[in-house]
Amino acid sequence: MTHRPYTPWLFLAPGLAICSLFVIFPFLNMIVLAFTDASALGGGQFTGVDNFVRMVQDPKFWAAARNSGLYMVGVVPPLVLLPLLIAMLVQKVVPGIGIFRTAFFTPVIASTVVVGLIWTWLLDSRGLVNNVVEALGGTRIGFLTDSTLLLISSMVVTVWRGLGYYMVIYLAALANVPKDLHEAAMVDGAGPVRRFWSVTVPSLRPTMVLVGALSAVNGFRVFSEIYLLSGGSGGPGGASTTLVMLIQSVGRGLTGEVGYASALSVVLFVILLGLLLVTLKLNRREDQL
Amino acid sequence: MKRRTFLAGLAAVPVAGCGLSGTSNTSSSATGQVTGEITFQTWSLKPKYTDYVNGVIDAFQKQHQGTTVKWVDQPADGYLAKVMADASAGSLPDVINVPPDLSFPLAKAGQLVNLDESLKDAKPEYLDNAWQAFEIPGKGGCYGFPWYLNTGPIFYNKALFTQAGLDPDKPPTNFKELETQALQLAQKKIAILGQTPSIADFGLYGVKLFENEKFTFNEAKGVEFVESYKRMYDAGALIPEALTQNYTGAGAKFMAQQTALNPGSAYDLGKFKTDAPSLYANIGISTPITNTGSANMFLHGMSVPKSSKNQATALAFGRFATNAENQVKFAKLASIFPSTSKGGDDPYFTTEDGTDEARVRVAAAKQLKTAVNYTPVQFSDQMREALLQQLADAMLGKKSPKQALDDAVAECNRLLK
Numbered sequence: 001m002t003h004r005p006y007t008p009w010l011f012l013a014p015g016l017a018i019c020s021l022f023v024i025f026p027f028l029n030m031i032v033l034a035f036t037d038a039s040a041l042g043g044g045q046f047t048g049v050d051n052f053v054r055m056v057q058d059p060k061f062w063a064a065a066r067n068s069g070l071y072m073v074g075v076v077p078p079l080v081l082l083p084l085l086i087a088m089l090v091q092k093v094v095p096g097i098g099i100f101r102t103a104f105f106t107p108v109i110a111s112t113v114v115v116g117l118i119w120t121w122l123l124d125s126r127g128l129v130n131n132v133v134e135a136l137g138g139t140r141i142g143f144l145t146d147s148t149l150l151l152i153s154s155m156v157v158t159v160w161r162g163l164g165y166y167m168v169i170y171l172a173a174l175a176n177v178p179k180d181l182h183e184a185a186m187v188d189g190a191g192p193v194r195r196f197w198s199v200t201v202p203s204l205r206p207t208m209v210l211v212g213a214l215s216a217v218n219g220f221r222v223f224s225e226i227y228l229l230s231g232g233s234g235g236p237g238g239a240s241t242t243l244v245m246l247i248q249s250v251g252r253g254l255t256g257e258v259g260y261a262s263a264l265s266v267v268l269f270v271i272l273l274g275l276l277l278v279t280l281k282l283n284r285r286e287d288q289l
Numbered sequence: 290m291k292r293r294t295f296l297a298g299l300a301a302v303p304v305a306g307c308g309l310s311g312t313s314n315t316s317s318s319a320t321g322q323v324t325g326e327i328t329f330q331t332w333s334l335k336p337k338y339t340d341y342v343n344g345v346i347d348a349f350q351k352q353h354q355g356t357t358v359k360w361v362d363q364p365a366d367g368y369l370a371k372v373m374a375d376a377s378a379g380s381l382p383d384v385i386n387v388p389p390d391l392s393f394p395l396a397k398a399g400q401l402v403n404l405d406e407s408l409k410d411a412k413p414e415y416l417d418n419a420w421q422a423f424e425i426p427g428k429g430g431c432y433g434f435p436w437y438l439n440t441g442p443i444f445y446n447k448a449l450f451t452q453a454g455l456d457p458d459k460p461p462t463n464f465k466e467l468e469t470q471a472l473q474l475a476q477k478k479i480a481i482l483g484q485t486p487s488i489a490d491f492g493l494y495g496v497k498l499f500e501n502e503k504f505t506f507n508e509a510k511g512v513e514f515v516e517s518y519k520r521m522y523d524a525g526a527l528i529p530e531a532l533t534q535n536y537t538g539a540g541a542k543f544m545a546q547q548t549a550l551n552p553g554s555a556y557d558l559g560k561f562k563t564d565a566p567s568l569y570a571n572i573g574i575s576t577p578i579t580n581t582g583s584a585n586m587f588l589h590g591m592s593v594p595k596s597s598k599n600q601a602t603a604l605a606f607g608r609f610a611t612n613a614e615n616q617v618k619f620a621k622l623a624s625i626f627p628s629t630s631k632g633g634d635d636p637y638f639t640t641e642d643g644t645d646e647a648r649v650r651v652a653a654a655k656q657l658k659t660a661v662n663y664t665p666v667q668f669s670d671q672m673r674e675a676l677l678q679q680l681a682d683a684m685l686g687k688k689s690p691k692q693a694l695d696d697a698v699a700e701c702n703r704l705l706k
Contacts, residue, residue, distance in 0.1 A: 040373050041398040125529045126547055145529035233533035237681040238674070254373050254394040255669035255704065 033262035040256045051263035061264065063239065064246040065271075067151060071242060072219035074155040079162050079215035080208055086163060087170035088200070101171075105164035116228025119157050120144065123229070144229055147239035154225040154240075161225075162218070166211050173207040174200070206283065213279040217272055223248065243268050320407075321601035324355040327383035329606065332589070335362040341622055349609045356602055369670075376400060381594040383603035384610075387433060389422045392592050393666040396425055396432035402593040403430040407604055414612070419628035422662045423590050427502065433590030434611040435628035437619060440586045440653050440660045441554035443578060444561070448571040449549040453477040460550065460575040464494050467578050468517050471526035474549055480528045483539030483548040485680040486518060488673070492663030495580040499665045504672075504701040507694035515683055515690035522684040532681040544568060552577060552585075555624040555649045574649055577656070586660035588628060624650070626657055633657065667705060675700040 034051055038044030055061045090101045107115065122128050123143035130140045143153045177200060185195045201208070223244040226234065234241030234249070241249070243264065251261025334342055346358045361382060363371050369391070375381045376395060387395070395401050404411055404423075412420055412431070419435035447457035453474040461467040471481040488506065492498055496511040521527055528547060530538065543551035544565045561569040577584040591607040593600060609615070616627035617635050624646075627633060638654035641647045676697045683693035 041376055041394060041400070126545070142529055145532060231530075231533050231535065231538050233535075233674070233677060236532040236685060237687065238678040249671065249674060253369055253670045254376065254391065255671060256373075257671075257704075 030262045030265055033259055034266045035263075036259045037257075038259040038262070040251075040254050040258055044259050047259065051260050052267075054260065055263060055267065060238070060241070060246060061243075064241050064243045067240060068220045068222065068243040070151065071155060071158075071222050072216050074152070075158050075162070075219040075222075076212055076215050078159045079166055079219075080212050082159065083163050083166035083211070084170050084204070084208070087167045087174055088196075090167070091171060091174050101167075104167055107161045108164040110161075112224045113228065115157065115161060116224065119153070120229055120231075123153050145236060147235040147237070150226065150230055150235045150240045154222065154229050157225045157229065158219065158222060162215060166215070169207060169211060170204065173204050177203040209279060209283045213276055216275055216279070220272060220275065221268065321599075323353045323602050323605045325599045325602055326357040326359060327597070327599050327602050327606060328359045328361055329384040329610075330361045330363060330382040331386045332363060332368050333365040338619070338622060341619060344618075345610050345615050348615075349606055352609070353602070353605065356606075358606060376594075379596050381596055383597040383599055384591050384593055384607050386436070386589060387592050388587070388589050389433070389662065389666045390664065390668060392423055392433045392590060393425065394669070395592065395594070396430070400594055400596065401432040402595055402597075402600060402604065403432060404434065404604075405429065405431045407600075408608065411608060414608075414629055416628050416630055416633075416657075418586065418661065419588055422586075422588055422666070423592075426499070426666065433592040434607045436589045436591055436611050437616065437623070437625040438586055438588045438628045438657055438660075439554050439556075439625050440577070440584045440656050441552060441557070442574045442576060442649055442652060443550055444543065444553045444557065445550040445573040445575065446543075446546060446548075446568065446571055447573045449474065449479050449546070450573070453479055453549075457573060460573055461578055462576060463580050464514070464517065464578060468521055471521045472524050475521070475524040475526040478525065479549055480531075480547065481526050481549045482521070482531060483528055483542035483551060484531050484534045484536065485522075485527070485677065485684065486514065487536070488665070488668050488676060489585045489663040490514075492661065493577070493579040493581060493583075493585055498663070499667065502705070504665075504667075504698045504705070507691070507698040511694050512691045515680065515694060518680070519684055519686075519690055527684070532684055533677070555646065555653055558646060558649055559624065572645075574645065574652075576652070581661075582659070584656040584660045585664075586657060586662045588662060590628075626654055668701070669704060671704050672701040675704070 033044070035046060035048060036044035037047045037050070086104055090097055090104065120127075124130070125140055125142065125145060127143075129143065134140055141149065143149050181199050181203070182195055185199050190198060221244045222242050226240055226242055227245060227248075230240060234245050238249075247261050247264045247268065250257050250264065329346070331342065342360060342362075346360055349358060350356050372381070372385065372387065372391060372395075376398075381395075381400070392401060396403075411434070415435045416438075419438060420431055423431045423433035423435060425432070443460065445460045450457045450460070450470075453476070455470055455473060461470050467481070474481050486494075488498060491506045491511055491514060494510065494514045496506050496514060497508055498504065498506050518527070522531070528534075528542060530542065534542070539548070540551060540553070540557070542548045543553075544561065546565075546568055558572075558574075561572055579585075591611060593603040593607055597603045611628070613627060613629040613632045616629050617632045617637070619625065620627050620632070621637055626638065627635075633639075633654055637650075639651060641651050679688070679693040679697035679700075682688045683690045688696070
């Protein structure tokens, strides 16, 4: 069988064209804009590294970067561990288990806006949770009106939404863990906890790294949860604003500072890339050990 | 290597996409023949006002044989993004429905037709204050046909006023009374307001907002105003969400009877009737809280972009759709008010029929004669956010009211450039 050398490119062409138009070109355009004072209504002038100098001096940037960092640190551990535990629970084939699997997966397919509204109603100062707290004799808690609690509340929503998605990834990985390893460990007298740490976790390490990397990237570029829970304000005084919210806030509308928003996006890209490379390196080092 | 490339792509996807291209204005003549096809874009009027808009379009096409008006209605969500995308691409529709704060950046960028130049005789057909709202302050030129106006009373919850020992027939009419009554309500753990002051509230307080191309609302009166809000906030007269809430959020809190007072419009009254009947049973209606004697006014207009290939028809349609006859018809359907100099004389806006709706309508129509659009057209969404954030810091005691206002004004002036 022979084929013309350009045949593979013909198959690739539609995908490449879409990718170039909607990903590569906008990405390159963003990098160019980062060095201009472009607004929404004009191409702007080249301003060198002014946007980056401004960023270094902008307290809002540092606050947003800190919030994004904290968010990532807050959501990665539960999103690596909890879905694994749930996956192990629902892995067993028992009657009715499908209902539990579906229940855990439902938040993943639910509309982000609907999820945001439900949690807002729950955590509002007059919401269900605060009514319960007050009925139990406590004082109302500012889940959505205190900047720290708003961040934590948003993290809870992120974890709640992500459980089902990562659970499915773990379920696929668990199916590939050889049964004979568990059987051998049992023969050697290992209990369930010991088998979890000595058999399951090592077998799933690449999957855990993947889940960690994905949840870290998603955590660092969080937007919807905080935006919806704070009514788009980023909390009182904007103190819970994350980096992506800041980009949206700076660049939106006819008066948006698109040049500065692009510079912020470039920095976000570099941070995320760095994060992924570090994860990759750590994974490789562990593989070599 | 392959994995690294994949990871780079994964990181790039979410942040890419702020692309822009230059805009072009290939303008046609404003004085040409009224013929051919134009596109008319409205802000969330379908399906409720479909028949009305189609009626206006049919009448125009009948009056100007050979014209075709293609109507496009955009939902309120994302309207700004749509206008922005079209403006960036130089492909705005021939006639666009925009409020003054949206027409201002477009006019400033030279994208809109100046009606003072193109239709010199149009100005007397509209209310002065409405026409002025579409001018670039200090530079002149009008960049939009004033369309519908709105102003409103304040609504208050009589039951909550009574509960706090206040006279339910004497709601506050100025900001001093507002504070006094708010503090009394707060003693009974009732919050009066659901949001911190907007820039228009500063105007209603009598603060000078903008002068000599700069924002000035950090003047002594502005500080005094924020200090008053700080006292109310500390006493619990504002709900905790007030620090982050916008107009819609505050309205929802009033509907849920979590606050005792809220500014509104004739449209809200219908909403209370259907969505919050227990509130409607206790609703009090009063004149807006103001220290200046003038109420605040909101308005929408229609602008014609310079990029329109059929400016003459677009201008003719804009003028036709916003004439007194069409505006009065629309106002009767939609709880709004006409911006034409003659529209307000219709008996519909001057005669009460004993219903609450008519009372609100007649009072609002009277108010409109002296009403002011207090929000400066230069006041962008970013500036609104900056003010909200600084006020939150002032309420929480992180900054003094003076410092918070100085910071807000500095940020707004920076964004002006």
